[in-house]
Amino acid sequence: MRIELNSAPPATFPRAAVSRPTSTEAAPPQDSVCLSGANPAEVSSGPAKHSASGLAVRAGTVALAVAAGITGLSGLAQAMTPVLASPPQAPLASQVRVVEASTAGVNLFSLAQTPAVSSASPASQAVPLALLASQQAQPAKAGTTQKVPDSVKQLTPEFFKQLGDIGYNYNKIPKGQFVLTFDDGPNPKVTPKILDTLKEHKIQGAVFFVTGANAQRYPDLLKRIVAEGHVLGNHTWSHPDLTKVSQATVLSELKKTDAAVDKVLGYDYPLKLVRPPYGATNKSVLGTLHDKYGGKSVVWQVDSLDWRVQSDLRQGKKTTPLTDRIVSGVKAMDKKGNGGVILMHDIHSNTAKDLDKVLDTLEAKGYKMISILDVGKPASK
Numbered sequence: 001m002r003i004e005l006n007s008a009p010p011a012t013f014p015r016a017a018v019s020r021p022t023s024t025e026a027a028p029p030q031d032s033v034c035l036s037g038a039n040p041a042e043v044s045s046g047p048a049k050h051s052a053s054g055l056a057v058r059a060g061t062v063a064l065a066v067a068a069g070i071t072g073l074s075g076l077a078q079a080m081t082p083v084l085a086s087p088p089q090a091p092l093a094s095q096v097r098v099v100e101a102s103t104a105g106v107n108l109f110s111l112a113q114t115p116a117v118s119s120a121s122p123a124s125q126a127v128p129l130a131l132l133a134s135q136q137a138q139p140a141k142a143g144t145t146q147k148v149p150d151s152v153k154q155l156t157p158e159f160f161k162q163l164g165d166i167g168y169n170y171n172k173i174p175k176g177q178f179v180l181t182f183d184d185g186p187n188p189k190v191t192p193k194i195l196d197t198l199k200e201h202k203i204q205g206a207v208f209f210v211t212g213a214n215a216q217r218y219p220d221l222l223k224r225i226v227a228e229g230h231v232l233g234n235h236t237w238s239h240p241d242l243t244k245v246s247q248a249t250v251l252s253e254l255k256k257t258d259a260a261v262d263k264v265l266g267y268d269y270p271l272k273l274v275r276p277p278y279g280a281t282n283k284s285v286l287g288t289l290h291d292k293y294g295g296k297s298v299v300w301q302v303d304s305l306d307w308r309v310q311s312d313l314r315q316g317k318k319t320t321p322l323t324d325r326i327v328s329g330v331k332a333m334d335k336k337g338n339g340g341v342i343l344m345h346d347i348h349s350n351t352a353k354d355l356d357k358v359l360d361t362l363e364a365k366g367y368k369m370i371s372i373l374d375v376g377k378p379a380s381k
């Protein structure tokens, strides 16, 4: 299946190879509902996906499999590794775009038959379709008196419209400005530290692309993200490659996550920013995302490759520090004359550990971390 980027990638970008999956994340495996590294798109016909290191593509996390008590999958992952050789290196400056990707996770869900949905607590079944339908049908809050934070009130249809889809070549963020995004959480060991660090740096409006399963599992973290001025995005319920499932599944993955978030927060949260797992989309997926779900696709321009740092460190390998990876990514955006969206994951302990240094360094170099809510505004701070 052909996978299309939201924006056509420069022809100079090579196909990225898929790195070997990692075993488990430092974060509790059972919390890593998504196989962060798994990237079916990459294995088959993914878009050009690149990394600041030129190796691209995320290592897989067989955490779910481990959590689900499935054995043998690590071996499978390992066995698949040789297939995924390194790609030609692209010039560093052109390697800002990377897809969160990887390999063996591809079939982990199907093999295991225990996707996040079913491996999660029984409560994951607590959102009946009828409720989903009713919540989707009613933009207004369903009889709740929960206070809606001001930051949430800014997530208006007008805001989403002017923001548009954020593809790999998005140019509405001014040079020197970046929006931080964190995927795959919330995670009880990592997300709180990241929130603490963002607070210390007085950064708001980072986008946390949560999976529905984790949102449901960690309601207090979800509430904290919103309470501290950040924005929630939809990273699907169980992290499938949306180009490889039916459009009905695409829609149900998004709606179920939306409903779970609403249930936790107690009001109708406009969970319209959608980050397709692995950044994999095609016309069909985007059509469903836009027309049936009413969302905007949000990918990234700077991939921190934080999963690789975590993976390298776990294996005792030398690695490029997260700060260096991000600095090279933002410099590449300088050359393009734009700012952009930075991809990280709030499931990797190293990301939480290094974030303060990353932000210190970026701030010292004059970069500004802005709120997604300020993107596209005439007087962006």
Ligand SMILES: [Zn+2]
Pocket (backbone or CB within 6 Å): 034, 036, 100, 183, 184, 235, 239, 277, 278
């Ligand atoms: Zn993800």
